[in-house]
Amino acid sequence: xxxxxxxxxxxxxxxxxxxxxxxxxxxxxxxxxxxxxxxxxxxxxxxxxxxxxxxxxxxxxxxxxxxxxxxxxxxxxxxxxxxxxxxxxxxxxxxxxxxxxxxxxxxxxxxxxxxxxxxxxxxxxxxxxxxxxxxxxxxxxxxxxxxxxxxxxxxxxxxxxxxxxxxxxxxxxxxxxxxxxxxxxxxxxxxxxxxxxxxxxxxxxxxxxxxxxxxxxxxxxxxxxxxxxxxxxxxxxxxxxxxxxxxxxxxxxxxxxxxxxxxxxxxxxxxxxxxxxxxx
Numbered sequence: 001x002x003x004x005x006x007x008x009x010x011x012x013x014x015x016x017x018x019x020x021x022x023x024x025x026x027x028x029x030x031x032x033x034x035x036x037x038x039x040x041x042x043x044x045x046x047x048x049x050x051x052x053x054x055x056x057x058x059x060x061x062x063x064x065x066x067x068x069x070x071x072x073x074x075x076x077x078x079x080x081x082x083x084x085x086x087x088x089x090x091x092x093x094x095x096x097x098x099x100x101x102x103x104x105x106x107x108x109x110x111x112x113x114x115x116x117x118x119x120x121x122x123x124x125x126x127x128x129x130x131x132x133x134x135x136x137x138x139x140x141x142x143x144x145x146x147x148x149x150x151x152x153x154x155x156x157x158x159x160x161x162x163x164x165x166x167x168x169x170x171x172x173x174x175x176x177x178x179x180x181x182x183x184x185x186x187x188x189x190x191x192x193x194x195x196x197x198x199x200x201x202x203x204x205x206x207x208x209x210x211x212x213x214x215x216x217x218x219x220x221x222x223x224x225x226x227x228x229x230x231x232x233x234x235x236x237x238x239x240x241x242x243x244x245x246x247x248x249x250x251x252x253x254x255x256x257x258x259x260x261x262x263x264x265x266x267x268x269x270x271x272x273x274x275x276x277x278x279x280x
Contacts, residue, residue: 021226021235022202025170029198032171032223039218039241040176046218046241050248054087057249060274064095064253065260070159071098071131072259073124075143076107077165077246078177079184084246085140091252092138097259100127100135102143109185113146120150124157134159136259140245141165141220144211151205160208160266162258164245165217167224169201174221202226204233208266210258212251214240215280234268237280250278 024032054061072092074085082089082101093099104112104119113120127135136159139147144166151161167175173189181187187194204227213225213235219242226235240248253275261267271279 021223022169022228024223025202025226026228029169029171029195032174032221034174034176034178034221035218037176039216041218043218043241043243047243047247050241050244054247054249054252057274061091061249061252061256062094063273064256066095066256067097067260068262069096069098070133070136070259070263071100071127072136072138073100073102073127075102075120075137075139075147077141077143078107078109078181080140080143081106085143087247088138088140088252088255092256092259095256095259098131107142107146109142109146109181109187111185117146117149117153120146121154124150128157134263136160136162138162138255138259139164139166141167141242144168145201148201148205148209151207151209155206158207159263160210160258160261161205162210162212162255163225164212164251164255165214165220165225165240165242166211167198167220168211169198169227170221170224172198172224174224176219198224202228204228204230208232208261210234210236210254210269212236212238212245212254214238214242214245216240217242219243232266236269239278239280248278250275254279 074089076084089099124135137147144163145168147161148168151158211227213222215222227233238250245251
């Protein structure tokens with residue numbers, strides 16, 4: 001009889017290749033290249049399609065798994081504000097979660113999060129104190145990188161981390177936004193200091209974590225967005241543009257499914273329901 005997760009769904013055996021998704025990020029980061037130019041150019045069109053799909057399938061999304069209403073903080077992507085995560089936060093609020101924006105303005109990396117992530121750490125502490133519960137972090141793109149760093153520094157206040165197209169490992173230069181990122185943040189992606197930031201990013205976190213990624217991401221190399229896996233760490237592939245992580249209905253469903261996991265009984269994701277076809 002196959003093993004089953006907390007909701008009685010069968011859990012398939014992990015394919016050998018699944019555990020090797022992180023191989024290049026861990027051992028050959030320089031071999032990772034930025035996305036094809038065509039994918040980057042198609043981002044606006046794909047995002048518009050995903051936004052329309054979100055509107056059309058909203059009744060289905062209303063049937064997404066529901067959890068225990070614990071606090072969730074959503075972190076925006078690079079050069080975005082909380083406005084960029086409005087739809088996702090509204091969705092999670094309707095599912096009954098206590099949802100919090102990051103409230104740190106534009107995400108300009110260390111200029112917003114703090115040189116050592118101290119502003120994000122304080123935000124997490126404030127939410128935990130206010131609610132009396134551990135906090136789940138959902139980070140889109142750079143927001144997910146910051147969320148994982150926060151979990152490594154101090155996991156005591158955190159319940160789980162979910163990243164959406166977040167390049168937290170591998171080759172930091174493998175992005176279509178390299179020039180813009182360097183101009184705005186003042187960071188040099190090729191610098192030894194910046195590469196050190198990503199050197200061990202593929203290693204599992206001390207709390208349950210889900211890295212949702214897309215091989216057709218037009219902004220960042222998908223191989224930078226996956227982790228080594230263990231009993232509380234997983235990678236979830238989805239069909240999505242990079243911008244679409246903030247509006248793709250399948251992504252929203254996966255986030256809801258992950259947040260619905262019981263605190264003491266976390267199980268890995270099994271694609272099912274109306275959005276199963278979106279998960280390769």
